[in-house]
Amino acid sequence: MQDAQIAQLIDEIRKLDAQAAGKRMELALLLGDRDEARRQMKEMNAQTEARKAALFVRRDMGVH
Structure with missing residues (x-):
């Protein structure tokens, strides 16, 4: 349960x-x-991609 809470906070x-x-x-x-x-757009996109990647990892691990 704590892992899911940590993942949720990181995502937020x-x-x-x-x-x-x-x-x-x-x-x-x-x-x-x-x-x-442009720098800020790259940062915005990087954060969005990090969120997507973490979501895929959580789904693979069975954590929602």
């Missing part, structure tokens, strides 16, 4: 990190900083 943190990167990307675009916007 990654989701929030992806959302924050999305907001930082929006801000960078408004400020005209395309390089920073």
Whole structure:
């Protein structure tokens, strides 16, 4: 049970990190900083991919 709780918290943190990167990307675009916007988009995508990968691992292990 504790493993599932840990996995859930990590997933929630990654989701929030992806959302924050999305907001930082929006801000960078408004400020005209395309390089920073690209960096934030990469971070947002990295967090999303990490969440997907962890979901597949949990499913394979039978943890939901």
